[in-house]
Amino acid sequence: MSHRIYLDNAATTALDPAVLDAMMPYLTEKFGNPSSIYSYGRESRLAIENARKSVAKILGAHPAEIFFTSGGTEASNTAITASVRDLGCRHIITSPIEHHATLHTVEHLYKQGEAALSYVKLLPDGHIDMESLEQLLAQSDDKCLVTLMHANNEIGNMMDIHAVGELCKLYGAIFHSDTVQTIGHFPFDLRNTPVHFVTGAGHKFHGPKGVGLLYINENVKIHPYIHGGSQERNMRAGTENLYGIVGFAKALEIATASYEEESAYIHTLKVYMMEQLKRYIKGIHFNGDPTGRSLYTVLNVSFPKTEKSEMILFNLDINNICASGGSACTSGADAGSHVIRAINNNPNQVAVRFSFSKHNTKEEIDEVVGKLKELI
Numbered sequence: 001m002s003h004r005i006y007l008d009n010a011a012t013t014a015l016d017p018a019v020l021d022a023m024m025p026y027l028t029e030k031f032g033n034p035s036s037i038y039s040y041g042r043e044s045r046l047a048i049e050n051a052r053k054s055v056a057k058i059l060g061a062h063p064a065e066i067f068f069t070s071g072g073t074e075a076s077n078t079a080i081t082a083s084v085r086d087l088g089c090r091h092i093i094t095s096p097i098e099h100h101a102t103l104h105t106v107e108h109l110y111k112q113g114e115a116a117l118s119y120v121k122l123l124p125d126g127h128i129d130m131e132s133l134e135q136l137l138a139q140s141d142d143k144c145l146v147t148l149m150h151a152n153n154e155i156g157n158m159m160d161i162h163a164v165g166e167l168c169k170l171y172g173a174i175f176h177s178d179t180v181q182t183i184g185h186f187p188f189d190l191r192n193t194p195v196h197f198v199t200g201a202g203h204k205f206h207g208p209k210g211v212g213l214l215y216i217n218e219n220v221k222i223h224p225y226i227h228g229g230s231q232e233r234n235m236r237a238g239t240e241n242l243y244g245i246v247g248f249a250k251a252l253e254i255a256t257a258s259y260e261e262e263s264a265y266i267h268t269l270k271v272y273m274m275e276q277l278k279r280y281i282k283g284i285h286f287n288g289d290p291t292g293r294s295l296y297t298v299l300n301v302s303f304p305k306t307e308k309s310e311m312i313l314f315n316l317d318i319n320n321i322c323a324s325g326g327s328a329c330t331s332g333a334d335a336g337s338h339v340i341r342a343i344n345n346n347p348n349q350v351a352v353r354f355s356f357s358k359h360n361t362k363e364e365i366d367e368v369v370g371k372l373k374e375l376i
Helices: 017-027 039-059 072-085 100-111 130-139 161-170 242-257 259-280 309-318 338-343 362-375
Strands: 066-069 091-094 116-119 144-147 174-177 197-201 212-216 298-304 349-355
Touching: 017 242, 039 066, 039 242, 066 072, 066 242, 072 091, 072 100, 072 144, 072 174, 072 197, 072 212, 091 100, 091 130, 100 116, 130 144, 130 161, 144 161, 161 174, 242 259, 259 298, 259 362, 298 309, 309 349, 309 362
Parallel strands: 091 116, 091 144, 144 174, 174 197
Antiparallel strands: 066 212, 197 212, 298 349
């Protein structure tokens, strides 16, 4: 049995040992409830507020704008629902290739009759058609919520968050961006970014699962989504995920400190894999805009469909290679990818997403490409 080659880092990443070290005391002796008044509790409260300050500083936000959640899904649900119920948005503009945390939320609000729903057109390479977005905003009589992801989790395309934000400003729209694939992977300066809400998830950048953040711009006032306690400055009830929050902040610190070298290294792996695949496998196609505005962590490849390649993910798995057909969130019930369907609906191709981290090597990529040659 060869070692496992893990190329599904856009689904989740390995916990950094230094992050676990930072979390451990809060799983053992420092277990006080952050809402308690005695010193045990105050110590926990301090840990959370220090984490909040650290995260805010890294993202160029004010600590009062950072709210810790259970992850990106809860954060997006909160922002989108509040935009409709609290901020008076009666028309939601989104894209057909958002994460389901966004798509299912906006569909739910639309079905409940709470908001109209429009989908922006996509360019053939999977980028947002900015003219289509402007048209939708200009035609709307109602206040709009624009919810568009910063980077797509399946094909890696990156949107110009500033350009979209300025357009929203022009039309008085609320702007929510799912930044789950970019927080911890790119520098942010939220103070100088025209956005009302962004989201993060610790497990996408070598932090723990089950913890995320919602940034709420200080000019926006919303009501909580989860009720029953005064935690997170009355914004999210429930005892705080103390060790998760500490781990989130530590993971973000580490990611930020080593951003320059790690992003450059991971990018070389992506480019190398593209070159090797092109060289050794006939008839492949890369989805999205892999050499343009794109995540350095994600490569989405379509292979020609044959009896062999239809089983490709299964066969990679048997060979201890972890990759995915779309997002991890749809595995099991393999309904195919809504993202690939929207941009490249070619029934004669099978799409596979390979996503990289600092732990991957060129040797692993050689091994995977060798295996793919055999399998196809």
